[in-house]
Amino acid sequence: MSNSFENRTDVNELGEFGLIDHVTKNIALQHDSSIKGVGDDAAVLKFGDKYTVVSTDLLVEGIHFDMMYSPLKHLGYKSIVVNLSDIYAMNAIPKQVTVSMALTNRYSVEAVEALYEGIHLACKNYNVDLVGGDTTSSPSGLTLSITAIGEVDPEKLTLRSGASPGDILCVTGDLGAAYLGLQLLEREKQIYLSNPGIQPDLESQDYLIGRQLKPEARADAIEYFYKNKLVPTAMMDISDGLASDLFHICKQSNVGAFIEEGKVPIHPDTEKKALDFNMDPITAALHGGEDYELLFSIKEEDLDKVRFMPGVFIIGEIIDSKDGIKLHTTGGNIHDLKAQGWKHFDNQEASEN
């Protein structure tokens, strides 16, 4: 009666992206309303004159969050924000979300209320309607599944695939802070577990912890684009780390990229804490992930339009695909940039008992 398979290939061998590619590679879209399917921050559908974009995320306890240090209100807030970030990454405006959750009865009604307090606050702050969902029990832990729906004029839609050599590469806000925030929380968790009497030492770490536990999506950037009639050539949100996400843009646009290490924005707190952890700050910025900033490319002629955009940094340019993805270090060397984003499947051995 059990399911057995003679030929067993471990999911780790393909990794998360490989697995998605593998099982969705032969899909041929049938409906006129299906404009763009698997492979970008969100699917693109056409109902009426505008495009509707749809993004969905699963957040799993023990993989994406740890109840030891994730206040439920923040978790609810973040679960919405990370989905809205995908909608903004299409240069679209989010309008609706659905929230589904599976939870054990270890969670009280008060805990669910705290979770929803964060969900409702994010919906209010980003002006989206919570329109549906599903609630069920789970044999263990909490799983959240969020689907966000947004709208965009077809001529404003920004995919990952539109970058061309000569385009300027930009990023909103600083990178690496969310990763350092996570390292801090993990360190304090280990100290707490080995000696529950010691109080956590998270004083003056507000910025890093906040970037990890309560990120914001860059609605302001999209607003600026619309006001200044700027349409990026390609865009995605930085959830897996600058290097990994840049790799997606390059692959789908069939281009290369050149990044100036000295131009990659890093917050002073990130810099200081990285050094405390004996880590090169640029490593956190390139590979950290969960920053939910926007990585986008623009035509060179649009350069003046981003010069005065608040909190935006020009970090490099799009080059020919044959020239690869390169990092020009502050020391004057040129390295190949390798994608080393979070690979949840690789970590599983450790998290599974």
Next chain:
Amino acid sequence: MSNSFENRTDVNELGEFGLIDHVTKNIALQHDSSIKGVGDDAAVLKFGDKYTVVSTDLLVEGIHFDMMYSPLKHLGYKSIVVNLSDIYAMNAIPKQVTVSMALTNRYSVEAVEALYEGIHLACKNYNVDLVGGDTTSSPSGLTLSITAIGEVDPEKLTLRSGASPGDILCVTGDLGAAYLGLQLLEREKQIYLSNPGIQPDLESQDYLIGRQLKPEARADAIEYFYKNKLVPTAMMDISDGLASDLFHICKQSNVGAFIEEGKVPIHPDTEKKALDFNMDPITAALHGGEDYELLFSIKEEDLDKVRFMPGVFIIGEIIDSKDGIKLHTTGGNIHDLKAQGWKHFDNQEASEN
């Protein structure tokens, strides 16, 4: 560092529907495109001239399915079908789905392929496009989150809230078979667990097992409605059991209902197997759940339009709310009909270790 709540209310006290109501009761929709939010089979959005309907479901291993007897291909197929059923229950045509999954590395790539084989087959059979999703690891088990998107002309949209006294109550297909199929599979599982040498005795139980493992959604009913210009006054799909789902229609339409026990359609195999299990067949039909048939009400003047509808049964009528929800038994008695649908939270004590 841990989350603690002084006042602890157990989620079991509210139940699944109570919990959703509790955390979503104060939502005020902000966007013109948000027509109908939480509380029906699907959310209703307006993009262009048509309505877009969106439904989402979470399926959790150990709660909604048991890998001991759920072939992965069937599981993939069913996960799509149960969502499409929600779209049809709005009198809409499904067009797109997204599929997200969290899984442990206990699952091989070949297992995921089998799952997607079923997903792709359902998409093909029901002519929907798979347009996106999210794949991640899980500390334990498999969780599937499916979101389905469909279209409907505003004048055809059928909510749960439109039934009026005098309307005729109908159901597509027979009820209770999926529940008996589950009981059979559970019985064989227990025999197998206590003596793995004994082969399962599922001969000639194809109908009941098939209704549980590989249900179909009633696309044909919606096609018939469109062709015959029939718009039901209220409709929902039977996922929790006729009694429980009828209760939702009555509550949201502010009406009562009168059901003739003798008119409730029960397949001969269901009848026979219920008696084997020492259960009254009508109990399986009223409370079994997972049939994914459509329960709908029509105006009395539309009666001729359903008379020749294949596989449809008239089971009763809508009455005044003050008269309650009644069952007229074959023995000639009139009972109050109580909703006793699946309450996953109640079962959790048993499933959690």
